[in-house]
Amino acid sequence: MNKLAVELPGLSLKNPIMPASGCFGFGREYSDFYDLSKLGAVIMKAATGERRLGNPTPRVAETNSGMLNAIGLQNPGVEAIIREEVPFLAQYNTNIIANIAGSTIEEYEEVALAFNDTEDVQALELNISCPNVKEGGIQFGTDPMMAARVTEVVKKASNLPVYVKLSPNVSNIVEMAQAVEAAGADGLSMINTLTGMQIHLPTRTPLLANKTGGLSGSAIKPIAIRMIYEVKQHVSIPIIGMGGVSTAEDVVEFLLAGASGVAVGTANFTNPFVCSDIIDELPRTLKKYGFDSVKEVIGKAVTLA
Amino acid sequence: MISKEIMQILSVSEIASETVEMVLRNEYISEQAIPGQFLHILIDGHTLRRPISIADINRESKTVTILFKIIGDGTKTLAGFKEGMEIDVLGPSGNGFLIEEQDSVVLLIGGGIGVPPMYYLARTMVKKGKKVIAVLGFQSKSHVFYEEKFKELGETIVVTNDGSYGERGFVTDILGKIGSFDTYYSCGPVPMLRAVTNELQGRRGFISIEERMGCGVGACLACVIPATDEKGYKKICSDGPVFDAREVTL
Structure with missing residues (x-):
């Protein structure tokens, strides 16, 4: 029996580890470092209906224990991704999750439909939480009615399981999670980045050309843990957890909070081998905390009376 | 790799x-x-x-x-x-500078912390039997470095913005006084590269661009620059940092 294996809607994961969307491109660059077949899954960079060139630079700025980014969903468009990127990733023995984004509900629907024609993608991650584009993205992720609406449309259009990626930039994350669950989401993916800003003192201007960006990295881990823990108590669909994961111990913490899969984002930039290293380390870490398998850790955080 | x-x-x-x-x-x-x-x-x-x-x-x-x-x-x-x-x-x-085998004289233009890559390039050029002319720009006298090392390799002109050492002004102020050359190579802040490429428009040249980077391997798309090809952009960390002066839009 594989102690690291997890079963999720549409995904038979050999281990719960997957690079997060936007932090791994379409895997090509990281395939020079290690065999991508080692990964439980790969979440591809967001796909939109047409090619997007993204925001002006600078697009990244380091912060204490993290970074801000405002890439702006740059991608070659869904058709090019299906034609050129999916076949590359399909060579590897891993699951492919397509992250889909749009400016309008119609665009989300169009992108979701496009992935119906490829056999190599196992699930969709519905990106209603990108903070860095003017239209779409986060506007769908901060209003429960809009989130439910886009979830319904994508569920209807797609023949794949849909994991809705939630934004932490809301006052009530449970309400958002319940809204998309009721709209038919097969799972949740959380959290996306938190909106932030940094000012460069010598020039008195924001460091990012977009002014604001999404904060990621270990700075946001406690927020992710809190939100996953709260949401887990109120929904019955599985959660793919993410937000500042960089070690096998972090993975155990996310599993305890209630995640069934764990995505690694920013840490890939610090160490391109991080996903591979975590997968190697995870069995020892599970054992250290008294567990035999990943499955038995999920949601096992306890509160003392 | x-x-x-x-x-x-x-x-x-x-x-x-x-x-x-x-x-x-x-x-x-x-x-x-x-x-x-x-x-x-x-x-x-x-x-x-x-x-x-x-x-x-x-x-x-x-x-x-x-x-x-x-x-x-x-x-x-x-x-x-x-x-x-x-x-x-x-x-x-990154990709590194393309060295044209047929060239006999090359002009290297470095500004500030864009000077260092010009040194390894200059040494390589001299080893290949090419004549090197170096124009090095710094803020002021206290920022000047590697002048002697460049002088061992070829004609070297130092420019400081405040005139506290060498010529006064910007590297572009003296490009008109340089003798003939086959290809130019430049590295420095973007405003300098913009001025250099404008001044030397039509000449064969390669520029090395700096930008805040994320992954550094071409995956995250943090350090992109608009390009004239059909894709519309280049990744500075992996397609560059060196580009043909005509293929990117500064």
Whole structure:
């Protein structure tokens, strides 16, 4: 029996580890470092209906224990991704999750439909939480009615399981999670980045050309843990957890909070081998905390009376 | 091909105002690196690596020299590293300068911390029997470095913005006085590169661009630049940092 294996809607994961969307491109660059077949899954960079060139630079700025980014969903468009990127990733023995984004509900629907024609993608991650584009993205992720609406449309259009990626930039994350669950989401993916800003003192201007960006990295881990823990108590669909994961111990913490899969984002930039290293380390870490398998850790955080 | 390597620090010295020279030892990088490539350096406690260009290579002693300016927390920490310590790097990264075999005279234009990659390029050019003319721009006298080292390789003109050393003004102010050359190579801040490419419009040239980077391997799309090809952009970390002056839009 594989102690690291997890079963999720549409995904038979050999281990719960997957690079997060936007932090791994379409895997090509990281395939020079290690065999991508080692990964439980790969979440591809967001796909939109047409090619997007993204925001002006600078697009990244380091912060204490993290970074801000405002890439702006740059991608070659869904058709090019299906034609050129999916076949590359399909060579590897891993699951492919397509992250889909749009400016309008119609665009989300169009992108979701496009992935119906490829056999190599196992699930969709519905990106209603990108903070860095003017239209779409986060506007769908901060209003429960809009989130439910886009979830319904994508569920209807797609023949794949849909994991809705939630934004932490809301006052009530449970309400958002319940809204998309009721709209038919097969799972949740959380959290996306938190909106932030940094000012460069010598020039008195924001460091990012977009002014604001999404904060990621270990700075946001406690927020992710809190939100996953709260949401887990109120929904019955599985959660793919993410937000500042960089070690096998972090993975155990996310599993305890209630995640069934764990995505690694920013840490890939610090160490391109991080996903591979975590997968190697995870069995020892599970054992250290008294567990035999990943499955038995999920949601096992306890509160003392 | 980029590898994750451990490099031993052999020496650290401040060679000009806020400018640090570090000599590192690593067999793989010293054997593989070509002029124009960079190291993506991990600094403990920092999320993002720092891209720093290679200033020189010595294949016999297996050493790699880098120069960087102390501009923030990361470079300040790096400057405090001591001889005998080790650093984690990804490299050699980026594409490096294209050397045209038929050229006989090349013009190298470096500005500030864009000067270091010009040195390894100059040494390589001289080794290939080409004549090198170097124009080096700095803020002021206290920032000037490597003048003597460049002079050993060819005609070298130093320019300072405030006129405290060498010629006064910007590197572009004296390009009109340079003799004939076949190809130019330039590295420095974007406003300087814009001025240089305008001044030398129509000439064959290669420019090396710096930008804040994320992954440093071409995956995250943090450091892109608009390009004239149908894709519409280039990734500075992996398609560059060196570009044909005509293929990107500064």
